[in-house]
Amino acid sequence: MNVEKISIHDNFFELGGNSLLVVVLFKKIKKEFRKSFSLDILFSAPTIYQLASVLKLTPETFLASSCIVPIQPHGSKTPLFCVHAGYGNILFYGNLSLCLGQDQPFYGIQAKGINGTEIPFTQMEQMADYYISEIRKIQPEGPYYLAGYCLGASIAFEMAQQLTYEGEKVALLATFNGISPMYGYISNTNIINRKKGIFQWLLAKASYHLSYVSNLNLREKILYIPKRLRGQVLRKLPPLFLFVAFKVCGLVFKLYLLFKQNVPGTLARIYIGYSLGILQFNYKPKPYKGSMVVFRSPGIFNKDSYLGWKNFVDGEIKTIDIPGIHETRRDILNEPYVRILAKELENILND
Numbered sequence: 188m189n190v191e192k193i194s195i196h197d198n199f200f201e202l203g204g205n206s207l208l209v210v211v212l213f214k215k216i217k218k219e220f221r222k223s224f225s226l227d228i229l230f231s232a233p234t235i236y237q238l239a240s241v242l243k244l245t246p247e248t249f250l251a252s253s254c255i256v257p258i259q260p261h262g263s264k265t266p267l268f269c270v271h272a273g274y275g276n277i278l279f280y281g282n283l284s285l286c287l288g289q290d291q292p293f294y295g296i297q298a299k300g301i302n303g304t305e306i307p308f309t310q311m312e313q314m315a316d317y318y319i320s321e322i323r324k325i326q327p328e329g330p331y332y333l334a335g336y337c338l339g340a341s342i343a344f345e346m347a348q349q350l351t352y353e354g355e356k357v358a359l360l361a362t363f364n365g366i367s368p369m370y371g372y373i374s375n376t377n378i379i380n381r382k383k384g385i386f387q388w389l390l391a392k393a394s395y396h397l398s399y400v401s402n403l404n405l406r407e408k409i410l411y412i413p414k415r416l417r418g419q420v421l422r423k424l425p426p427l428f429l430f431v432a433f434k435v436c437g438l439v440f441k442l443y444l445l446f447k448q449n450v451p452g453t454l455a456r457i458y459i460g461y462s463l464g465i466l467q468f469n470y471k472p473k474p475y476k477g478s479m480v481v482f483r484s485p486g487i488f489n490k491d492s493y494l495g496w497k498n499f500v501d502g503e504i505k506t507i508d509i510p511g512i513h514e515t516r517r518d519i520l521n522e523p524y525v526r527i528l529a530k531e532l533e534n535i536l537n538d
Contacts, residue, residue, distance in 0.1 A: 479505070509528050
């Protein structure tokens with residue numbers, strides 16, 4: 188964000204601030220002032236002047252009472268609700284909200300437990316049901332506009348499922364580079380379960396190894412299997428370490444809550460992130476009767492224009508590619524690509 192002169196009244200997001208810089212900023216605030224605040228406070232206090240006022244108050248004053256964060260709550264249009272990604276926060280939606288303008292109410296849905304005050308959900312269906320109950324406090328009935336980046340796409344999908352089942356209208360279900368939980372395990376013609384997908388993957392791997400071994404001499408063939416097994420063991424060590432670390436983090440997380448203490452931010456984010464990853468892996472989506480809009484970075488996802496959702500959506504899936512060289516999945520929500528995304532999204536919201 189290389190800006191030399193900054194006014195105390197300049198907006199952090201208008202200057203090009205992003206979620207990574209938010210973390211850096213709040214670490215410096217904690218070091219300098221010995222105070223920790225929920226990162227989403229930056230949406231209600233995006234200037235130096237406003238943050239200075241926040242520092243005069245206790246952090247508990249700003250602990251979110253709801254998972255709904257009013258990123259831009261003003262405007263006459265139907266609200267847009269955007270769901271968090273794999274680490275639970277919604278900071279990366281700041282630029283998109285700015286580009287959509289002051290007449291588009293924009294709410295982020297952050298993960299339960301991200302502030303270190305609650306145990307996170309373990310099932311997608313429970314999480315979606317809770318988020319629906321929270322958005323109804325703002326918008327009691329449809330039509331609803333739902334969207335999600337990355338993991339948020341699956342959560343928004345389940346929310347749309349439940350709302351439709353309850354007779355509500357979902358006018359928009361959109362994904363920003365959010366793949367289906369079965370992405371990579373789906374055939375072109377029908378829904379297949381994860382076990383069958385893994386079995387097909389194993390057959391492909393076996394075919395590859397047999398083909399490779401056939402070109403080796405006898406000594407190389409004898410040594411090939413031990414080498415491959417050693418490589419597999421070494422690759423399994425990091426996941427095993429992460430699993431143990433996750434269990435330890437979970438224990439410490441619950442101990443903090445047991446003694447009525449707020450969980451430190453870093454620990455909360457690590458535990459929430461791993462919890463959401465497991466939740467995503469265990470989620471088995473059912474066919475959705477509505478339609479979906481897929482916003483895609485074609486350079487990152489160039490094999491499947493539907494990102495694995497085709498066999499889970501009965502209605503139309505409209506894919507809109509955001510042009511440009513995207514180095515990461517999240518670039519779609521960063522400058523300059525977010526302006527293109529916002530324009531395309533605005534056309535749909537105003538249709």
